Amino acid sequence: MTLAPLPRIVIEPLVRAALLEDLGRAGDLTTDLVVPLSCQAKAVVVARESGVVAGLELAKRAFELMDPHIAIQVECEDGTVIAPGQVIARVSGPARGILTAERVALNFMGHLSGIASATASIVAAVNGTKAKIVCTRKTTPGLRAVEKYAVRAGGGANHRFGLDDAILIKDNHVAIAGGVAEAMRRARAGAGHLVKVEIEVDNLEQLKEALGEGADALLLDNMGLEMLAEAVAIVDRRAITEASGRVTPKSAPAIAATGVDLISIGWLTHSAPVLDIGLDFEA
Numbered sequence: 001m002t003l004a005p006l007p008r009i010v011i012e013p014l015v016r017a018a019l020l021e022d023l024g025r026a027g028d029l030t031t032d033l034v035v036p037l038s039c040q041a042k043a044v045v046v047a048r049e050s051g052v053v054a055g056l057e058l059a060k061r062a063f064e065l066m067d068p069h070i071a072i073q074v075e076c077e078d079g080t081v082i083a084p085g086q087v088i089a090r091v092s093g094p095a096r097g098i099l100t101a102e103r104v105a106l107n108f109m110g111h112l113s114g115i116a117s118a119t120a121s122i123v124a125a126v127n128g129t130k131a132k133i134v135c136t137r138k139t140t141p142g143l144r145a146v147e148k149y150a151v152r153a154g155g156g157a158n159h160r161f162g163l164d165d166a167i168l169i170k171d172n173h174v175a176i177a178g179g180v181a182e183a184m185r186r187a188r189a190g191a192g193h194l195v196k197v198e199i200e201v202d203n204l205e206q207l208k209e210a211l212g213e214g215a216d217a218l219l220l221d222n223m224g225l226e227m228l229a230e231a232v233a234i235v236d237r238r239a240i241t242e243a244s245g246r247v248t249p250k251s252a253p254a255i256a257a258t259g260v261d262l263i264s265i266g267w268l269t270h271s272a273p274v275l276d277i278g279l280d281f282e283a
Contacts, residue, residue, distance in 0.1 A: 003079045005057055006149050014146065015061045018104045028100040041095035041281055045109070047082040048276035052120045054078045054153035055112030056089065058146065059105035067097030079116070079153045088277065102279050112150040113275035119154025119268050125249045131256035131263050134159045134242075138266035147269040159264055167191055168219070169199040180206045184213035198242070207231055215239050220260065222246070228258040 045059070053076050063070040070093035076082055088109075091098055122133045133156040139147045148158045160166050169183045177183035180199065187197050198217035201207045204227065210218055211234070220231050222245035232241050242262040243255050255263055 003077075003153055005078075006145060008057075008061070010145050011058050012061055012065075014143065015058050015104065015108070016065060018107070019062060019065060019101065022104055023100070028096070031096050031099045035095050035099060037094075037096065039095040040093065041098055042090070042092045043098055043279050043281045044087045045089040045091065045105075046278050046280055047084055047086045047088060048278055050081070050083050051113055051117035051275040052154050053080045053082055053088055053109075053113055054116035054150040055109040055146070058108040058112070059089070062101040062105040062108070063091060063093075063098065066101040067094045069093045070097050070101075079155075081120070091279070098279075106277055106279060108146070109277050110274040112146060112153070113277060114272045115147055115150035115268055116154035117275050118272035119151050119156040121249050122247070122252050122263075122265060122268070123155040125252040126256035126263065129253075129256035131243075131252075131260055132157050133252075133268075134262050134264045135268050136244075136264050136266040137162070138270040140270070151268055156268070167195055167197045169197070170219075171200050171202065171221070174200070174206075180209040181213055184210060184215060188214065198240075201231075203227075204231060204234065207234060211235065211238060217242060219244060219264075225254055225258060228255065228260060232259040 056074055056078050060072045063072055070091060073090040075090065076086065076088045082088065119133060126133065135148055135151040135156060136159050144161065148161065151158060160168065167187050169187060174180055174183045177186060180201065184197065184199060191197060196216040198219055199210045199215050200219040200221050201210055202221055207218060217240035218235060219242045220228055223231060228243055235241055240262065241260045242264055243260040244264040247255060247263055247265045252263060
């Protein structure tokens, strides 16, 4: 499936805010004093390690906002698997603008490529099963749209984008409502006809109760492999099954083998290691 780019109106405020944060009140003191205004330069954005590219549009926008005379030639589009030393993009134009925008551009690319790479590792681990890897709402405040985009770049899919996407009844909702059935009834009573209802269950008794109330999806939280397999068998395709809880590339294959439809992973967006990407000036 083709990776649809994020609209400029979504990414530009993020990049502009990052540049303003870095420039502060006086701009780039070092570059303005050391580099002549007339200096032109060429540089390459290079992978220092293997992974999957994401965040190129944010990097491009960082350079363009600093100086519209900077040109960017993309060599590897978002979603591309890259190797150490591989050139991702070429940048040319006023040296001051390139140097000033460099860190913001690389911050976005390193962070988002890290998410894409981590996602790709889990997707590869469950290859051959029907399980789809999805992210969560455990995102960096303000960066949810681009972090979820990076998950897609890595071959994963997105869970809900916010509280208004769908109804997801968690364990605390159940506790306050007084039980699974009551929480489900309250949700169903006010939900629109297009709104799906998912509920988190911790055991098979809660699972059966939720199915009886017509849950569209079941979040099987921190279940062992044996219970997960039994839960999938009980559901028997009457609802979507989603496994979650401390999933790693090592544990993912066994979880997927239970037959769950989705595996949701919070650390993809909140703790994925940054992918090492650098910018090197050419002589």
